[in-house]
Amino acid sequence: MCLAIPALVKSIDGSVAEVEIGGVSRRASLLLTPEAMVGDYVLLHTGYAINVVNQEEAEETLRILEEMAQGAADEEEA
Amino acid sequence: MKFVDEFRRSELARGLIRSIQQHSTKRVRLMEFCGGHTVAIMKHGIRQLLPATIEMLSGPGCPVCVTDNADIDKAIALARIPGVILATFGDMIRVPGSRSSLQEVKADGSDVRIVYSTLDALQIARENPSRSVIFLGIGFETTAPTVAASVIQAEQEGMRNYYVISLHKLCPPVIKELLDSGEVKVSGLICPGHVSAIVGSRSWEFIARDYGIPCVVSGFEPLDILQCVYMLVLQIEQAESKVEIAYRRGVRPEGNQRALELMYQVFEPCSARWRGMGLVPDSGLRLSKAYQRFDAELAFEFDPGPAFEPKGCICGEVLRAVKTPRDCKLFGTVCTPASPVGPCMVSSEGSCAAYYIYGAAGE
Numbered sequence: 001m002c003l004a005i006p007a008l009v010k011s012i013d014g015s016v017a018e019v020e021i022g023g024v025s026r027r028a029s030l031l032l033t034p035e036a037m038v039g040d041y042v043l044l045h046t047g048y049a050i051n052v053v054n055q056e057e058a059e060e061t062l063r064i065l066e067e068m069a070q071g072a073a074d075e076e077e078a
Numbered sequence: 079m080k081f082v083d084e085f086r087r088s089e090l091a092r093g094l095i096r097s098i099q100q101h102s103t104k105r106v107r108l109m110e111f112c113g114g115h116t117v118a119i120m121k122h123g124i125r126q127l128l129p130a131t132i133e134m135l136s137g138p139g140c141p142v143c144v145t146d147n148a149d150i151d152k153a154i155a156l157a158r159i160p161g162v163i164l165a166t167f168g169d170m171i172r173v174p175g176s177r178s179s180l181q182e183v184k185a186d187g188s189d190v191r192i193v194y195s196t197l198d199a200l201q202i203a204r205e206n207p208s209r210s211v212i213f214l215g216i217g218f219e220t221t222a223p224t225v226a227a228s229v230i231q232a233e234q235e236g237m238r239n240y241y242v243i244s245l246h247k248l249c250p251p252v253i254k255e256l257l258d259s260g261e262v263k264v265s266g267l268i269c270p271g272h273v274s275a276i277v278g279s280r281s282w283e284f285i286a287r288d289y290g291i292p293c294v295v296s297g298f299e300p301l302d303i304l305q306c307v308y309m310l311v312l313q314i315e316q317a318e319s320k321v322e323i324a325y326r327r328g329v330r331p332e333g334n335q336r337a338l339e340l341m342y343q344v345f346e347p348c349s350a351r352w353r354g355m356g357l358v359p360d361s362g363l364r365l366s367k368a369y370q371r372f373d374a375e376l377a378f379e380f381d382p383g384p385a386f387e388p389k390g391c392i393c394g395e396v397l398r399a400v401k402t403p404r405d406c407k408l409f410g411t412v413c414t415p416a417s418p419v420g421p422c423m424v425s426s427e428g429s430c431a432a433y434y435i436y437g438a439a440g441e
Binding site: 001003004006021022031032041043047048053054058060061062065071075076 | 081140195
């Protein structure tokens, strides 16, 4: 019910954006995320962008998880 | 898909599982509130990946499942009014009320239409100016702002034929109710990701502070959930209780202020009935005075009749996390996804459906 998927903002016309999800284009309302810009990813929920995906945070999370995976493997070998 | 596939990398999952195993010494009970998390945990077999020290519980976070029968009956009665088009998210169409479902009244000739978005419901209203379009508003804080946005849009366009039944529910009050009941003991809370995208992780601080229960907001991919479990385990092992975010790409501490402003412009908190929990103060949303003309319950005369629960169904107890679907006599025999008795088997995010579909893999 609270499903939201990351969608790429391709173009913006007023409060409506053309977004792309897995190669499929659709219209999305930006009423809840007026700060969204072309090139951003937004979390799309029932036709509305509910948040802009923070790409730096996503990369940082993955970096931490990669370090953890490496650390856990090293510890096992030790 | 970007921001999805990266969070399904198996080598990183292995690293997280090893880290959880290395740090988890105390026996813990972690509750996921959100139905989306329930499904993800079952689907990816996360329970079997975790050490025996970690027990997982499913909470009441499925808006379809917690909708009271009396409220479903209301929607059905409204759908039966001649000239009405009832627009609803697909999740609600098969949910049985006391005597029938929206699917059954549609088969009987009522105009019930599944929409993906309130934007579609508005479009139906524009295309049918002589008909009344009622949108069945269900969902938590994730969805309520989108329904609020539709009401504001309808007002701006001067629409006179768009209405909402507001069955929206708020999450923090019901978690408080659950914890206050003392029925369920949890040592850590997996907080809902997309509700938190709106309300902010700060909304859970009262749980960490007043109940001493660690809270971590999680996303919905396997790595998100494993990272959340790892962070909860660390807090518990270090005897801490604070609110953290394991879904930083989607959630901020302050949430989405614009969405909250719109939500509280159109709606105001009210008491609401939750299946299995009864009336919970300030856990619902009704249309505020300025927008009352959009309230379907005030605009139409209808009689839903007395409400009653299906015999033998224990959805209420499943939602309170005091029983699991397997404790239900109807599970998998009388009640299946193909012919569901209770809402937890109907909803794609219901615990019973998740247990049935992913049962062997998920447990």
